[in-house]
Amino acid sequence: MPKPFVIIGSANVDFIMKVPHLPARGETVTDGTFLQTYGGKGANQAVAAARAGAATHFIACVGEDAFGREMAANFLQDSIGLAGLMRSIDQPSGSALVMIEEGGMNYLTVAPGANHALSPTHVEAHARMIASAGLILLQMEVPLETNQAAIAIARGAGVPVILNYAPAHLISQDLLRGVDILIVNENEAAELCGINPIDPTTAEAAARALASMGPARVLVTLGSQGCLIFDGGMATHVPAFRVAAVDTTAAGDTFCGTLGTALLEGHDLPAAARFASAASALSVTRFGAQPSIPPRITIDDFLQSH
Numbered sequence: 001m002p003k004p005f006v007i008i009g010s011a012n013v014d015f016i017m018k019v020p021h022l023p024a025r026g027e028t029v030t031d032g033t034f035l036q037t038y039g040g041k042g043a044n045q046a047v048a049a050a051r052a053g054a055a056t057h058f059i060a061c062v063g064e065d066a067f068g069r070e071m072a073a074n075f076l077q078d079s080i081g082l083a084g085l086m087r088s089i090d091q092p093s094g095s096a097l098v099m100i101e102e103g104g105m106n107y108l109t110v111a112p113g114a115n116h117a118l119s120p121t122h123v124e125a126h127a128r129m130i131a132s133a134g135l136i137l138l139q140m141e142v143p144l145e146t147n148q149a150a151i152a153i154a155r156g157a158g159v160p161v162i163l164n165y166a167p168a169h170l171i172s173q174d175l176l177r178g179v180d181i182l183i184v185n186e187n188e189a190a191e192l193c194g195i196n197p198i199d200p201t202t203a204e205a206a207a208r209a210l211a212s213m214g215p216a217r218v219l220v221t222l223g224s225q226g227c228l229i230f231d232g233g234m235a236t237h238v239p240a241f242r243v244a245a246v247d248t249t250a251a252g253d254t255f256c257g258t259l260g261t262a263l264l265e266g267h268d269l270p271a272a273a274r275f276a277s278a279a280s281a282l283s284v285t286r287f288g289a290q291p292s293i294p295p296r297i298t299i300d301d302f303l304q305s306h
């Protein structure tokens, strides 16, 4: 029985508008379709991990408001452990405005709200949960010092750390040195190391540069070109599955959460990346963040038929 998977990060309410094309500045685009769902990179990753079969705990902060209560109820439906879910009385639940055009590309803006109230003290209060995990997964939508505190606890207990450097913003070398597996997309890689990966060859160059900053293993995701794994000086390209994308929101989150689940089950990184690629391919065929995340049985069926 694999150890639990602890995910620390953001939870948002997503307000999604699907439009024929993304508006230019000052333009009004009509004929949109509206959907309100739950998202946030941390929450999406926790949902992906739980639906793929991991015993998942989520450490996060939502507002003491109706959205916060609905998000908590939603996590329970996916059997996610919520002992680490805090409620802020000062800040509203985090929210995101998402615009998606035909073909699945999106524009995303986020108001962090309660996500920025997730403090190192709160993470430290759940040190025992982190120390008994098989793996922890972090992203960049909560304060950096909160991630730093989680890494310190995990490293002290010998628990491996995955960091999904999303969204990209300033990070310390010290934090990167505490990361075992770094996951970046093309933009995040370019932001961090100055090399813009456009294909597996340039992704290898970026991954090599990123590995020299501390993380033992680096994964560069390349959308429809799959992903590049850099591990112990060796690069492995894992191709993507071909699907018709309607919405790419949370594809990266689905990848991260399911990758962690597969690693906890004992799969090596290339096998885990193939599993995660299948899950993320399935997610882009459906609209919305959490509604698009597939359950384990769908991922297994998809892998068998591909």
Ligand code: RIB
Binding pocket: 010, 012, 013, 014, 038, 039, 040, 041, 044, 095, 096, 108, 110, 141, 249, 250, 251, 252, 253, 289
């Ligand atoms: O990665 C997608 C997520 O980013 C959305 O669900 C949105 O809430 C933002 O956090």
